[in-house]
Structure formats: structure tokens, C-alpha cells
Amino acid sequence: MTGRHPLVGALSAVALTFLLGPILLVVGVAFTAGDTIEFPPRGLSLRWFAQALSYGPFLEALRTSLLVATAGTVLALALGLPVALALGRGGARPRGAIGTLFTLPVVVPELVLGYALFQILMVTFRVSAFGALLAGHTVLLLPYAVRVTGSSLAQADRSLEEAARGLGAGGWATFTRVTLPVIAPGVVAACVLSLVTSFNNVPLSLLLNGPGTTTLPVAMLHHVEFAFDPLVAAVCTLLLVLAVAVMLVTERLAGFTDVFARQEADRWRP
DSSP states (O other), rough: OSSSOOOHHHHHHHHHHHHHHHHHHHHHHBSSSSOOSSSSSSSSSHHHHHTTOOOOHHHHHHHHHHHHHHHHHHHHHHHHHHHHHHHHHOOOOOTSSHHHHHHHHSSSSSHHHHHHHHIIIIIIIIOHHHHHHHHHHHHHHHHHHHHHHHHHHHSSSSHHHHHHHTTTTTHHHHHHIHHHHHHHHHHHHHHHHHHHHHHHOOOOHHOOOTBBBBHHHHHHHHHHHHHOHHHHHHHHHHHHHHHHHHHHHHHHHHHHHHHHHHHHHHHHEE
């Protein structure tokens, strides 16, 4: 059957409209010259983009988001990469009991995870809002670091490591000079996925924020509670452009699609 069934085409069009329609509406609203959210826009203007780039509360929240996302990603990789190495080189499968333990933060609803961390860290141990926020994001990102780097490690040629050890290289030299360069695309993909996940997170950040420690998505949520202007739409459009650019660069440099294709194949391998 060479032709495509008309019903498939219709369903595809409905799915694309459902997925892309809200994005196009937000982008259209961001370019409006009016003072309120309306579509189609009342004239075209870049005024809201200029205001978004100079709005103090959003800039402060952006700094917090970047700091938390970067630090959380580094900590998640520092913890997740050794776990992936232990699972991949220690004979245990990632879908085993130990691997399942490190995927629980993805399975547990973020509101439940955030409330638990709030009670333990902020109420019981009096941890600062920034410390609790960083710990929460690290826990949230840990499964991504373990699974993505573990997938690249599973596809790596183990004979290269054995050859390095046979030539006298120690464990650390083998890891830094052989293993790490081989799994570098997976590490880069894990970094990008973790950064995007942390930066866009709302439920966990909403429960663990405090005075002076508010992330950008939470600040945007608070803004729309009291204002009906297109400022948040402009910020969303800027973030959308940034996310697409990061994904394209990552795909170009590290083969983002190949990493996740290997991860999916490893997931279903018997």
C-alpha cells in the first residue's frame, strides 16, 4: 500500500493543530501592539519583547533558574554517571531493582516529591529555600543522568576499555581517556535534557521557593495571576526560540536523536 489513507492524514492534521495551535497563539499574542492578551493581535510590535528583557522580577528569577538548573545538572551528572557505570559494568541491568530505584523521582508525582522534600528539608532541617530547591532539582534530574548516560555506556565497545587496561592504564585513566570520550554524546544529551527539565519545572519549584529564590516559571505564574498583559507571552516566545536553538546545536554536535534511539532500543532489548 503506497498511498496514505485519508483518515490518517486527517488525524495527523488534527494532532498537529492540537500540538502547535497553542504555541502559535502564544507567539501571535507576543507580537501584539495592544495592552492586553488578544488574538488576532491588534497590530504588530516588539514592545513586549523589549519589556521582557528589562523586567526586573523576571531577570532576577532568570538568574535563579540558570543557577539552579546548572548546579542541579552538574550534581545529577556527578551522582548519576558513577551509578550508570556501576550498573553498566557491574552486571546489573538498568531495569533491575537498583535501576528502578533511580527512576522513582520520575514516577512519583512532582507535587508529592516537592511536598515531601519541603517537610524534610525546610521544615525539619531548616534548610534554606535555595538549598532545598537545588536538592529537589538534583533528585528530579538524577534519573535522566542515569538512563541517558547508561544507554550510551551500554552501546560503547567494551573491548576498548579492556585494551586500555591491558596496556597498563589505570581505572581513572581508562575512564577519562577512553570511556568518557566514547559516551560523550550521551553525557551532552543528558546535560541538555536536564537543563531544559530543570529550567521549565513548575510543581517542584513552586513548593520549594522562598523570598528571593523564585525561578522564572514560578515568577511567570505569579505574574499572570495579577496581570493580563502579553509580557509572559513574549517571555515564552523567547524561551521557545532558545530551546529550539539549543536542541538544534546539540543535535548537530552530539547526535541527540541517535542517543535517544539507542536508549529506546536498549529499553526494549530482552
